[in-house]
Amino acid sequence: MSELLRVEGLTAGYGAAPVLHEVDLSVPAGTIAAVLGANGAGKTTLLRTLSGLVRPSAGRVLLDGRPLTGVPVEKLVHLGMAHVPEGRGVVAELTVEENLRLGGLWRRDRADANKALAEVYELFEPLAKRRRSAGHQLSGGERQMLALGRALVARPRLLLLDEPSLGLAPKVTAQIMALLKQLRDRTGLTVLLVEQNVRSALSVADTGVVLALGRVVAATGADRLRDDEELRHAYLGF
């Protein structure tokens, strides 16, 4: 399997002291990688550094072998990277339809952008019923659908998801995990999935990466993290 995302010696933070320390990562194309770790471990910082919102002080990120150093944030979506930020980032003042359209505005292929939009409405029926509702009128679950759908309108190759299960009922979380699996199997989507909900993340992930205090302390197959009690105890605390 070819490698889609590669991270080498990534060190990054917000002030003088770095939050991430020399993080290495490799995510093969068409797989789901779970990024796990306690609160404050640096998971969000990792995703934000991957998409250029935080500038690394050392190391680099390669997408499909191409270094992303110096690529502006707004160009990454052109390279196939989509980032659903922590808290989802639904634009509260815009309608559901406008939020979704925004996800595909950069695309030259207008016909396919419209097709992708229609597919999102098929995938998330509650959104189709609320096209004209403003973002702030949606429930938490609907917002998550909107954020995810908006990322999918871009037809990304790599999807960065920051805690999609946050505040959602277990049933909705399970649906989202099932959807990720389905997208991986059908379209070859690659996902970097940050989750607090370790069990549900590992239920769909192919590989797992555990962060502690900004360092990678374990990177292995998801099944090992799931089944190896010692590993689980040591790093995931259950």
Next chain:
Amino acid sequence: MDRFVFLTFDGLSKGAVLAAFALALVLIWRAARIVNFAQGAMAVAAAYAAYTVTTATGSYWLGLLAALVGGLLLGALVERAVMRFVDHRSPLAEVIVALGLVLVVQAALGMVYGNEFRAAAAPFSRTALEVGGVPLLSRYDLFVFGAVLLVLLGLALLFTRTGVGLRMRAAAFAPEVSRLLGVNVGGMLTLGWALASAVGALAAMLVLPTELGLHPHAMDLVFVSAFTAAVVGGLDSPPGAVVGGLSVGLILSYVSGYLGSDVTPMAVLALLLVVLLVRPGGLFAATVARQA
């Protein structure tokens, strides 16, 4: 009664221009959360560009075009070269920089064109057409209404019907998320400033022929009225700017009609004071809401 009718129509046509100018303030407020206190000086600069072109070519319309294009460019330049580098966490810094810009622009205009009034041409007759013996509206007033209406419609279409408009709104509401979705947020900000400045230039072109003419300080008082109008309208809403503009225009027309035009400048300031007192923090209320 005739006088009242006359003053009402006069106020509405004054108000239409104020509405356009207030709209320019609202555009920048929406894009950047800044009250552009340099809007008046920038608009005068664009009007001087029109004056130069009209003097050289003899055509009002080429001059108008020059003012609009000049306004666009000046707005983009001010954002790129100045405002981009101001610390946006401090509203005071932005106000001070804008006021500094006013001084620089006005001094530069004074140096190039001199500090005397120059006639501003009107493309249509300003003689009011009489209806039943009461002078109501001139052809020029109709031109002003038409132009402001066109701008309103154009902006409404831009923001609700086009991809660029959607990008501009998204960039203003949620800059970071917009970048993740491929929106060039910096570019949208520049575009917002350019558009606002062009609308401001148009407002100056419309109002100057009805005032004393062209002068580096010609828009000072108009700016205060338009600012009042924008605050009345809530700063955030284009329809609010229009309602605010028309209201302020009417009030000023009645004041100058019944109390004398000497009182008008004071009335404008008094009105602004009242609005700011009645809507305490109304100016920055939206900022607070957004940060929450």
